[in-house]
Amino acid sequence: MSNKTITQKQDERFYTRAQVDSATIVDTDAEKSFEVTFATETPVFRRSWEENFNEILSCLPEHIRSERLDEGAVPLLDNHDRWSGVKGQLGIVTEWSVKNKVCRAKIMFSTREELKEIWGDIKAKIIRSISCGYNVYKYIREVVSDNSIPNYTATDWEPMEISLAPVPADFRSKIRNDSQVVAHDVIIENLSPVQNVRSNMEKETEVVEKTTTNPQPEAGSRSATPVAPAVDAAQVRADAVKAERIRAASIRTRVASAKLGEEFANDLIERGVTLEEASNEIFAKLAANDTTPAVRNASVTSATIVVDEVENTRKAMSDALLHRSTPGSVKLEGKAQDYRFMSMMDMARACLIAKGEKAYGYSPNELISRAIATTDYPLLLNSTVERTIRKTYEALPVEWKQIAKQITAKDFREKTGIAYDGKITFEEIAQGGEYTESKFLENESAKIKLKTYGKKVSITRQTIINDDLDVFSKLPSLIARGAANFQADMVWGLLTNGTTKTPDNVNLFHASHGNLAGSGAAPSETTLSAARVAMWKQKTLAGEPMPIAPKHIIVPIELLTTVEKLLTGIVASTTGDVNIWAGKLSPITNPRLTNATAWYLAGDMQENEGLVYAYLEGEEGIFVDKEIDFNNDCVVTKARLDFAAAAWDHRPFYKNPGA
Numbered sequence: 280m281s282n283k284t285i286t287q288k289q290d291e292r293f294y295t296r297a298q299v300d301s302a303t304i305v306d307t308d309a310e311k312s313f314e315v316t317f318a319t320e321t322p323v324f325r326r327s328w329e330e331n332f333n334e335i336l337s338c339l340p341e342h343i344r345s346e347r348l349d350e351g352a353v354p355l356l357d358n359h360d361r362w363s364g365v366k367g368q369l370g371i372v373t374e375w376s377v378k379n380k381v382c383r384a385k386i387m388f389s390t391r392e393e394l395k396e397i398w399g400d401i402k403a404k405i406i407r408s409i410s411c412g413y414n415v416y417k418y419i420r421e422v423v424s425d426n427s428i429p430n431y432t433a434t435d436w437e438p439m440e441i442s443l444a445p446v447p448a449d450f451r452s453k454i455r456n457d458s459q460v461v462a463h464d465v466i467i468e469n470l471s472p473v474q475n476v477r478s479n480m481e482k483e484t485e486v487v488e489k490t491t492t493n494p495q496p497e498a499g500s501r502s503a504t505p506v507a508p509a510v511d512a513a514q515v516r517a518d519a520v521k522a523e524r525i526r527a528a529s530i531r532t533r534v535a536s537a538k539l540g541e542e543f544a545n546d547l548i549e550r551g552v553t554l555e556e557a558s559n560e561i562f563a564k565l566a567a568n569d570t571t572p573a574v575r576n577a578s579v580t581s582a583t584i585v586v587d588e589v590e591n592t593r594k595a596m597s598d599a600l601l602h603r604s605t606p607g608s609v610k611l612e613g614k615a616q617d618y619r620f621m622s623m624m625d626m627a628r629a630c631l632i633a634k635g636e637k638a639y640g641y642s643p644n645e646l647i648s649r650a651i652a653t654t655d656y657p658l659l660l661n662s663t664v665e666r667t668i669r670k671t672y673e674a675l676p677v678e679w680k681q682i683a684k685q686i687t688a689k690d691f692r693e694k695t696g697i698a699y700d701g702k703i704t705f706e707e708i709a710q711g712g713e714y715t716e717s718k719f720l721e722n723e724s725a726k727i728k729l730k731t732y733g734k735k736v737s738i739t740r741q742t743i744i745n746d747d748l749d750v751f752s753k754l755p756s757l758i759a760r761g762a763a764n765f766q767a768d769m770v771w772g773l774l775t776n777g778t779t780k781t782p783d784n785v786n787l788f789h790a791s792h793g794n795l796a797g798s799g800a801a802p803s804e805t806t807l808s809a810a811r812v813a814m815w816k817q818k819t820l821a822g823e824p825m826p827i828a829p830k831h832i833i834v835p836i837e838l839l840t841t842v843e844k845l846l847t848g849i850v851a852s853t854t855g856d857v858n859i860w861a862g863k864l865s866p867i868t869n870p871r872l873t874n875a876t877a878w879y880l881a882g883d884m885q886e887n888e889g890l891v892y893a894y895l896e897g898e899e900g901i902f903v904d905k906e907i908d909f910n911n912d913c914v915v916t917k918a919r920l921d922f923a924a925a926a927w928d929h930r931p932f933y934k935n936p937g938a
Contacts, residue, residue: 294359295336295411297909301404303385311388311398312373317411317441318382319909322430322645324636324653331635332420333649335432336413338380344416344437348375348384355386356442359412369394369443381910384441397443403691407906410444413437417466428637431467522639525629528617530557532592532633535614537561554632592633593655596626597663604748605667622746623660630654643744648912657907657914660738664755664916665903671759672901678869679770681831682881683890683924686727691921693728694893725782725927727893732765733919734758740912758918762901766892769924771871773890774833774879774932781929788934793817799936802832802842802878807860810880810933817930827887827931832864833879835872842866842878876937889931895921
């Protein structure tokens with residue numbers, strides 16, 4: 280066998296991860312389709328065979344076995360399910376293309392009735408992750424430097440299937456012992472002007488490594504001694520400090536996962552052991568301490584501990600980022616102290632090291648690309664932005680919820696409110712007699728339909744390299760305030776804009792509704808009494824009494840002092856001096872009440888459907904979603920509102936236009 284080529288067996292399928300391009304969704308009677316990006320040339324860290332390596336899928340057409348793509352034989356599956364036969368196929372790839380080193384495919388989605396819910400989730404951008412399964416037949420192996428991980432560029436590979444996936448498949452994920460995959464040879468060809476041969480005694484093959492070395496001076500050059508580059512001492516010290524912080528944090532994470540105590544971690548850190556040496560000592564310590572008999576499902580407990588520790592580490596890093604972006608916003612405790620001085624780049628490097636990758640020789644761009652593609656780094660950035668959005672959003676006042684009632688919307692179809700307005704008279708039932716059925720008058724004209732609104736925060740490569748912490752403080756806070764203001768504007772606008780229609784196509788406040796004062800006047804005992812009388816005299820559509828007890832008085836800030844005095848109890852010496860309105864109404868004010876004289880009464884919105892609002896069921900309030908743009912190495916956090924508000928009934932409200 281040539282010393283420049285080796286052959287291995289691939290008996291497992293590899294997977295990429297990407298996303299549905301929501302802008303390309305087509306939904307007509309004739310076609311249901313969308314496009315996906317199923318491969319890019321982003322380097323991906325893998326553990327496989329004899330060594331760790333960075334895999335690069337060459338996105339040149341001549342390097343892709345396209346027979347399946349060309350013949351429409353690449354199916355769309357449900358989460359790589361190849362065992363359900365034709366029922367597991369959701370669609371087919373009909374077109375594909377390569378542009379700017381990006382592989383894209385157009386997928387025709389099935390029109391089967393049982394798949395309508397899945398298609399609806401794709402259109403609603405709930406399902407947006409895809410994963411492409413592929414086989415590799417040839418790699419070009421290259422070692423950039425003595426201490427770097429080799430690059431394996433796949434120059435002969437074949438897409439086999441594309442799947443919708445609830446969680447995007449990790450670049451390093453594989454299905455082992457996959458009976459559906461036929462083992463085949465993978466040629467690994469080494470490109471190397473300088474060859475260092477090492478022998479693999481077990482397989483009796485030679486592996487040739489390529490290394491890029493510094494060029495030697497040519498004969499006749501002025502100096503036979505290479506000139507060492509200038510050393511920036513300050514930078515060297517800074518890099519050493521960063522490396523030590525990351526080493527200490529990684530050791531603490533691993534020791535905590537093994538539950539061996541802080542003293543053991545401190546000892547490893549103080550002795551200056553490497554991460555590999557620390558891992559060996561941790562395993563030895565666990566073996567020495569292990570007196571527990573074998574349990575069949577012990578691996579489940581171990582996995583749970585590791586997952587919890589990963590989440591704890593991510594939470595500690597997030598705390599440190601929030602503390603740096605907004606000092607005092609969180610209290611740094613325990614592990615978070617290890618990350619308090621780390622930049623976003625430092626944390627990306629720490630995430631790679633925790634995965635077992637040597638991350639000190641990478642350029643900033645390469646470091647970010649690898650961290651985003653192969654680690655939990657995107658989750659760290661997204662969760663930090665999300666925490667700021669939620670914290671700000673939940674702290675903002677929501678007076679409008681006191682004047683509107685929440686209803687449930689299970690989907691984006693128009694929801695109809697049904698009000699049973701009929702006259703019911705109880706009748707005497709003679710012994711052995713029958714009950715008679717009442718006839719109801721149904722009012723189905725009250726409707727509401729959810730719409731989607733949103734904004735996003737993008738954490739770009741430039742943001743990470745510049746360590747721009749505004750992305751965790753100012754921008755998320757502005758988005759949270761924007762979401763709160765958007766809802767408030769919509770609901771308050773229904774009350775104040777003067778053009779809101781109720782289901783009978785009449786203005787919300789109108790003389791025919793009996794809820795508009797004939798002449799304006801300031802709040803007083805007399806005008807409040809007149810308003811209460813009007814609300815108590817409301818009737819159903821069938822003419823039955825429907826008295827509404829006022830609960831709130833809604834006034835602009837200019838009238839708040841007057842109303843507060845009016846509602847304050849006094850010690851009266853005579854009956855005529857008693858303040859009958861003391862404590863009877865709850866005052867509400869808001870800057871959106873721009874008419875300085877108009878005021879309103881409102882009933883209890885838990886008992887009445889006057890103004891109503893709705894969120895998508897299960898996503899009440901602001902919903903924060905995550906997305907990774909692998910083409911631009913960008914981590915995106917989307918804040919979304921699936922929200923609607925409408926006026927369903929005039930009777931719970933009364934308006935006085937004021938003096």
